[in-house]
Amino acid sequence: MKNLSTLFGKDNLDEIVFANRNKAYGAYVLRNEYSNQLTKALFVGVAFFASLSVIPLIISAFSSDKIIEVINTPGPVVLDDVDTPDITKPTPASTVPQDVKTVTNPIYTPVRNLKKDKPIPTVDDLKGAAIGEETKTGKETTISYVPPVVTSGPPAVISTPPAQPAEDPNKLINQNEADVAADFKGGINAFREKVAQSFDTESVENGGMISAVITFVVEKDGSISNLKINGSNSDFNSEAERAVKSVKAKWTPAQLKGKAVRSSFRMPISMKIE
Incomplete structure (x- = not known):
């Protein structure tokens, strides 16, 4: 089908x-x-x-x-x-020519029992010779001799001195410590006279002989500071302080190592008040 x-x-x-x-x-x-x-x-x-x-x-x-x-x-x-x-490797050149004079320079390591096999070359041996593996005669050369570096033994210790502290420029010294003491023009007596001329005795109530000690600092510029009057009579102390401050002339500052320095000054004063 x-x-x-x-x-x-x-x-x-x-x-x-x-x-x-x-x-x-x-x-x-x-x-x-x-x-x-x-x-x-x-x-x-x-x-x-x-x-x-x-x-x-x-x-x-x-x-x-x-x-x-x-x-x-x-x-x-x-x-x-x-x-x-392809890279051709360079052939290392010989450092010492074959026909020059050479000497050996053995390096000895410190040991307990020293065994000296080779003598150390002298100055005459090293003259005109290069350092080589063996000692032989030949032409003298100008190749410089560099002595070997010996690394045996403890490393060298280099000590540095301690740093000196910086000097204080505002250091206060005593008159006896200065090379040249502070001075007033005309001397200390001239300064006493100026103070006495400015002193007002009428401001002091109690009369008689009165004493005090004047202390102050002569600065590097010749001015005075830290003025103090030590005495038993307060009226006398106050008037003495005023009289000292009234003196306008400057002092010659003290000298130490050729430089002007601050120095302390002490001056006794006595007056008879009637």
Whole structure:
């Protein structure tokens, strides 16, 4: 019995099967488009597998970063890497010519029992000779002699002197410590006379012989500071302080090591108040 599709054709068979039926149903559409979908699937599958076979060839073509040259010669094949050129290693030159005079200079290590195998070269031996592995005669040379560095023994300790403290520029010294004591123009008696001339005896109530001690500091510029009057009579002390401050003439400052310094000064004073 022959197949109905050979008698009526595929399209006629679909029409016969779906006669008087709903052709909008999905089965009718699938049967009509089956051959087209099958053809498309075949071409897509062939293209996919072809791309898979080509990708490794493309990757290998771009990943090669060195050119290897194959030398076609009889015998074993030798591969040369052209990216790494041959470098000829330099031959170290001899530091001492062969025909010059040389002497050995042995270095002895300190040991408990000294064994002297080779004599130490003298100054005459070293004259016009270079240091070599053996002692031999030859032409004198001008190669400079550099004595070997001996590293045996403890390292040298270099001591540094302690830093000297900075001298205080405002240091106060006693008159006896100065090289040149502070002085007033005309001497101390001239200063006493100026104080006495400015002293007002009427400001002191109790009369009689009154004494006090005047202390002050002669600054580096010749002015006086830290003025103090030590005595038993307060009126006398106050007036003596006023009289000293009224003297405007400056002192000659004390000298120490050629520089003006601050120095303390002490002067007793006595007056008879009637």
